[in-house]
Amino acid sequence: MITFDNVTKVYDRKSRPALNSVSLDVDRGEFVFLVGASGSGKSTLIRLVLKEEHATRGTVYVAGSNVAKIPSWRVPRLRRGIGVVFQDFRLLPNKTVFANVAFAMQVIGRSRAVIRDSVPEVLKTVGLEGKDNRLPHELSGGEQQRVAIARAIVNRPGILLADEPTGNLDPTTSLGIMKVLDRINQNGTTVVMATHDHDIVNAMRKRVIELRNGQVVRDEREGIYLATAMQPVVPAAGTDAVSEKDPAAAAPAAGTVSASSRPEAAGTPGSAEQSGARQGSANEGSAKQNSTAGSEVSE
């Protein structure tokens, strides 16, 4: 579903690469945690999948397409197949829960009848039945994130990217959000979640890909995330990609699988279409606005 083939991303030639020779495969239907300290490259990886950034070297494939070769007029179609959720929810403050989710369908021209049927269904999936008419400020943080997730899946994306979706939430609320994401994944959507949250990673026991200084240092089935992994990154300016004092950054940890191998445990439970999972977009007016709806990726 997502393949990185020896991908390097350099933002600034005087700094170390944000991603350095990253190779990995995420199969359809997998749930993958992307972990690593601040600055390790998690968000960059997500932006490359969305073609918000371009790889300096190497190739990114999404649903079999080389992202670099997708012409700009087809990028919205790529993004429609990818739901995105952020730490800060990015809801439209003056629209109700229903309208926030419906908006993701309106922008891709879904009919009112389809919207009327689909929105309550997806609100039920995320556990927000009966809250259709609330405004975002009338919801708890966890509920607001559920709205964002509903919006991200309402158009049935094949992939859901979540960048620190529990970063603003307390541990109990975070676990509720993880149950929602797990359910969406069980329904067939491939989920890639960037996180710093050890407790969540350790509770879920899903595949863990760990980045350090832009390199994959661990790719483990049913992995855990130790607090010691939260080491500061090598200072960016004028340094090499990997610190000599940090052997873990140069070699995979014991017991891990190759970064480019496919975990046998990875299931392929089928497409989002089969599942009833749905997708949506980010905030009004943003680039990720285009990450709404229907799609190439889920085709």
Ligand SMILES: Nc1ncnc2c1ncn2[C@@H]1O[C@H](COP(=O)(O)OP(=O)(O)OP(=O)(O)O)[C@@H](O)[C@H]1O
């Ligand atoms: N637009 C940009 N221009 C220049 N450098 C950037 C840009 N975006 C990210 N970087 C640099 O690339 C590296 C990786 O950043 P990235 O945001 O991908 O890390 P991250 O793991 O997502 O961090 P966090 O957990 O804090 O969000 C960092 O050194 C960062 O400073």
